[in-house]
Amino acid sequence: xxxxxxxxKYSESIEASAQEEEAQSSRRGLRRFLPRLPGxxxxxxxxxLARLPRLRLPSLPRLSRRPASTSGQPSAAELLGxxxxxxxxxxxxRLRALRGRSVVTTQPANQALYDVDxxxxxxxxxxxxxxxxxAAALSKAQQQQVExxxxxxxxxxxxxGTGGRRELPAFSLSAVPRLLGxxxxxxxxxxxxxxxxxxxxxxxxxxxxxxxxxxxxxYNLLDNISGDDTILVxxxxxxxxxxxxxxxxxxxxxxxxxxxxxxxxVSSNPIAIVHAQNIIRGINRxxxxxxxxxxHGEDYFLLRYLxxxxxxxxxxxxxxADVVRIxxxxxxxxxxxxxxxxxxxxxxxxxxxxxxxxxxxQVLSAPGGxxxxxxxxxxxxxLAQAYADSMTSIVGPVTGIRDAFTYGEKLAKNxxxxxxNAPIDPxxxxxxxxxxxxxxxxAELPRATEAQIEVAPATALPQPTATxxxxxxxxxxxxxxxxxxxxxxxxxxxxxxxxxxxxxxxxSEQSVNIRRGPTTVDEILGLGxxxxxxxxxxxxxxxxxxxxxxxxxxRAWIAAFLVEERVVxxxxxxxxxxxxxxxxxxxxxxxxxDFSLRLSKNRPRFxxxxxxxxxxxxxxxxxxxxxxxxxxxxxxxxxxxxxxxILVIVFGNTIYAARGLMRRRNSxxx
Amino acid sequence: MGxxxxxxxxxxxxVAFAVGVVTALxxxxxxxPALFGEQPGSAQLAGLLxxxxxxxxxxxxxxxxxxxxxxxxxxxxxxxxRLARGKAYSAVMLxxxxxxxxxxxxxxxxxxxxxxxxxxxxxxxxxxxxLSLLHGGSRVLGKRADIWGxxxxxxxxxxxxxxxxxxxxxxxxxxxDWLMRVPVGAGARALLLGIAxxxxxxxxxALLGQDRSFRG
Numbered sequence: 001x002x003x004x005x006x007x008x009k010y011s012e013s014i015e016a017s018a019q020e021e022e023a024q025s026s027r028r029g030l031r032r033f034l035p036r037l038p039g040x041x042x043x044x045x046x047x048x049l050a051r052l053p054r055l056r057l058p059s060l061p062r063l064s065r066r067p068a069s070t071s072g073q074p075s076a077a078e079l080l081g082x083x084x085x086x087x088x089x090x091x092x093x094r095l096r097a098l099r100g101r102s103v104v105t106t107q108p109a110n111q112a113l114y115d116v117d118x119x120x121x122x123x124x125x126x127x128x129x130x131x132x133x134x135a136a137a138l139s140k141a142q143q144q145q146v147e148x149x150x151x152x153x154x155x156x157x158x159x160x161g162t163g164g165r166r167e168l169p170a171f172s173l174s175a176v177p178r179l180l181g182x183x184x185x186x187x188x189x190x191x192x193x194x195x196x197x198x199x200x201x202x203x204x205x206x207x208x209x210x211x212x213x214x215x216x217x218x219y220n221l222l223d224n225i226s227g228d229d230t231i232l233v234x235x236x237x238x239x240x241x242x243x244x245x246x247x248x249x250x251x252x253x254x255x256x257x258x259x260x261x262x263x264x265x266v267s268s269n270p271i272a273i274v275h276a277q278n279i280i281r282g283i284n285r286x287x288x289x290x291x292x293x294x295x296h297g298e299d300y301f302l303l304r305y306l307x308x309x310x311x312x313x314x315x316x317x318x319x320x321a322d323v324v325r326i327x328x329x330x331x332x333x334x335x336x337x338x339x340x341x342x343x344x345x346x347x348x349x350x351x352x353x354x355x356x357x358x359x360x361x362q363v364l365s366a367p368g369g370x371x372x373x374x375x376x377x378x379x380x381x382x383l384a385q386a387y388a389d390s391m392t393s394i395v396g397p398v399t400g401i402r403d404a405f406t407y408g409e410k411l412a413k414n415x416x417x418x419x420x421n422a423p424i425d426p427x428x429x430x431x432x433x434x435x436x437x438x439x440x441x442x443a444e445l446p447r448a449t450e451a452q453i454e455v456a457p458a459t460a461l462p463q464p465t466a467t468x469x470x471x472x473x474x475x476x477x478x479x480x481x482x483x484x485x486x487x488x489x490x491x492x493x494x495x496x497x498x499x500x501x502x503x504x505x506x507x508s509e510q511s512v513n514i515r516r517g518p519t520t521v522d523e524i525l526g527l528g529x530x531x532x533x534x535x536x537x538x539x540x541x542x543x544x545x546x547x548x549x550x551x552x553x554x555r556a557w558i559a560a561f562l563v564e565e566r567v568v569x570x571x572x573x574x575x576x577x578x579x580x581x582x583x584x585x586x587x588x589x590x591x592x593x594d595f596s597l598r599l600s601k602n603r604p605r606f607x608x609x610x611x612x613x614x615x616x617x618x619x620x621x622x623x624x625x626x627x628x629x630x631x632x633x634x635x636x637x638x639x640x641x642x643x644x645x646i647l648v649i650v651f652g653n654t655i656y657a658a659r660g661l662m663r664r665r666n667s668x669x670x
Numbered sequence: 671m672g673x674x675x676x677x678x679x680x681x682x683x684x685v686a687f688a689v690g691v692v693t694a695l696x697x698x699x700x701x702x703p704a705l706f707g708e709q710p711g712s713a714q715l716a717g718l719l720x721x722x723x724x725x726x727x728x729x730x731x732x733x734x735x736x737x738x739x740x741x742x743x744x745x746x747x748x749x750x751x752r753l754a755r756g757k758a759y760s761a762v763m764l765x766x767x768x769x770x771x772x773x774x775x776x777x778x779x780x781x782x783x784x785x786x787x788x789x790x791x792x793x794x795x796x797x798x799x800x801l802s803l804l805h806g807g808s809r810v811l812g813k814r815a816d817i818w819g820x821x822x823x824x825x826x827x828x829x830x831x832x833x834x835x836x837x838x839x840x841x842x843x844x845x846x847d848w849l850m851r852v853p854v855g856a857g858a859r860a861l862l863l864g865i866a867x868x869x870x871x872x873x874x875x876a877l878l879g880q881d882r883s884f885r886g
Contacts, residue, residue: 177808178808181804181805185804186801201834201835202835211847238792239784239789239792239793240795241796242793243796270738271788274781274784275785275789278782305735307731307734307735307738308735309734311734312731312734315727318724319724329779353858353861357862357865382855382857382858383858383861383862385850385858386855402835635835639834639835639836642834643834645800645807645830649807649808649823650823651808652807652809652812653808653809653811653823656809656810656811656815660811
């Protein structure tokens with residue numbers, strides 16, 4: 001391997017690469033990757049820069065480009081040029097180009113590039129519209145060369161008389177649209193903070209949309225923790241993302257504290273740990289009594305910083321006992337955990353996609369039934385959503401300020417009923433879901449016991465009390481789901497005192513199709529057999545199709561003439577389903593497998609949590625003491641700012657497109 | 671290049687290669703008793719094989735932590751040197767550093783300076799990014815007036831419109847949701863695949879000695 005740097009070879013390679021680039025520039029698009037045909041006539045060469053007329057005119061002062069030598073410290077190019085231990089061929093293009101700059105700048109600028117500087121800075125050419133490039137009528141490749149030469153020759157001369165200080169460019173009218181756009185954005189963003197008359201847009205709903213089961217499962221999981229639980233909370237965001245994620249982080253911490261669980265806060269970002277401590281101090285300030293204050297070492301723990309990024313997270317995963325023993329201040333915590341699996345939940349608050357990826361790769365990849373509850377900023381949302389759709393061990397993501405607002409509304413609603421002076425409805429039972437919330441992939445989750453899975457269908461049935469109609473469940477939102485299928489008609493509320501549900505039983509001797517929509521052209525989700533019983537959610541407009549609920553919480557449709565409507569008790573419903581499964585014909589196992597494959601193929605394998613069994617935790621004051629502050633104006637400012645951004649982008653691009661068309665027309669005319 | 675320097679290069683390359691191979695084998699074989707079957711002592715053997723990777727990676731973690739301390743010391747040294755050359759900004763930086771340390775010690779661990787100074791400044795810088803993005807977005811067609819530029823602008827406008835909480839824009843929101851779920855989701859997965867492949871390639875290059883960044 002060539003360890004010595006050979007300048008002769010280097011210059012030859014530079015020339016060869018330049019020739020290759022020139023050859024490729026004449027073969028644009030996919031043609032560059034095709035073999036060159038032999039004997040193909042070469043294109044006529046364009047006029048080169050050396051053939052330009054030599055003008056001897058006084059130079060104008062230009063923007064300075066300070067040479068590296070004036071700062072007393074070598075530039076990156078000079079540092080790279082001094083490196084000799086790596087063969088030149090190993091360098092990628094950018095590093096090679098940077099190194100090439102160091103080679104050129106070591107020579108006197110005007111020695112090899114004589115007269116170029118004068119040409120570029122001549123007042124005649126500079127005064128032309130479009131500058132020197134349009135005046136010389138250069139090709140695009142030559143324009144790039146001119147720009148490169150402008151950069152190279154501009155160095156030594158511009159530091160004269162300025163002491164190395166950059167000069168500010170003169171004000172130009174072309175900057176006016178840019179300033180106007182920025183001023184418009186800043187103005188409209190400030191309006192909601194000044195007056196409530198500019199409250200544009202709807203506030204986020206009080207419940208997460210049912211099309212997004214991840215955030216709902218996230219909330220339910222945190223609402224099901226208790227005082228014996230320990231939650232690992234990863235603060236993976238710095239001050240840059242504080243405006244976006246602070247509200248969400250505070251709500252999550254308040255939720256955990258209100259459930260009397262203990263958060264262990266950890267981070268691979270040292271500043272984030274300090275920031276988390278300040279958030280908890282803010283929570284303490286909102287609490288009235290001194291006896292209600294949250295104490296480090298009792299109510300929460302700040303664990304030591306995890307250096308090394310992914311390496312630190314691996315250490316957390318593999319050597320959790322060591323990590324948990326030391327606090328952020330280097331003091332012993334007194335915690336005695338042996339493994340990360342002892343954490344009830346792991347909550348990740350991440351600002352970047354890289355943080356999400358590191359946690360998934362280093363923490364979730366280890367054996368153990370770990371589950372990661374993910375909250376992110378908007379930048380990391382696509383990656384987190386891809387993970388959540390693919391892995392049932394990832395719950396969420398809850399994203400940004402709008403989801404934080406919804407989360408806060410849910411907390412206030414559920415914990416507000418626990419206030420001592422709140423009106424108590426004696427008939428109001430615990431909130432339940434009208435749908436079967438057991439995931440089709442819960443068998444993969446070790447924390448979900450078999451008993452829970454067996455009991456879930458019965459507990460998920462609508463309660464026959466008049467105070468708990470199906471529409472009152474936390475999964476229901478006021479906004480209808482964006483589906484093309486007609487919505488089922490309202491299901492009549494059960495009136496019997498015994499727990500009953502409205503169901504249909506398959507009466508056809510042949511297998512019947514269960515479809516995604518109430519037409520025969522809709523996709524077949526699976527098959528039903530004689531004796532199968534499905535819970536009814538409603539019917540279509542003319543009653544020819546039933547909207548039913550499949551095991552796993554999937555909504556589907558079945559033709560009415562193939563089934564018989566019945567009202568069954570919960571036990572009959574569960575028993576009917578069990579007997580139907582037991583009596584299934586041999587070929588049905590294959591069909592069921594196909595059914596499950598279809599489901600897993602056609603929809604994300606998200607995790608669905610058990611609904612909370614109680615309305616809230618033991619310390620509602622932690623939720624209700626929160627100062628909403630400028631939460632609502634911030635959301636309205638986001639709306640107005642987005643509108644202004646759309647206007648500026650559309651207007652600006654329209655102007656540029658029109659100008660380009662006019663130029664093209666003028667050039668064609670001339 | 672002298673003979674000693676060549677030996678040094680060869681030795682450092684060998685050490686890096688050996689450590690890399692040992693770590694990789696230890697990670698692959700360690701803590702996996704199933705590889706050795708249901709035999710007595712297989713668990714102990716698997717644990718023993720996992721030990722080198724555990725030790726080496728923890729050493730790397732310690733070195734990274736130590737590098738932060740070295741980085742702080744280097745920062746102070748550089749700015750002291752700049753201060754000697756009359757750079758005023760370095761004086762501000764050194765004064766801020768000293769004041770922060772003094773504040774933390776004198777007020778017994780008070781970290782309110784982070785919330786009062788660092789968070790507003792960094793948040794403001796992040797907000798400035800919005801202005802730059804807006805400016806760039808408004809002149810896309812000025813820089814690239816072709817079908818791809820037009821497509822880019824259309825998608826940006828569609829996503830922004832879909833993010834507006836206005837009931838009148840429900841159809842646009844459905845399109846925006848589709849964009850975020852299908853193309854953006856595909857892009858996110860492609861990024862993950864690319865990162866994984868790039869990581870493997872980088873590791874192999876380091877093991878083969880083609881990438882010798884460990885020499886600084």
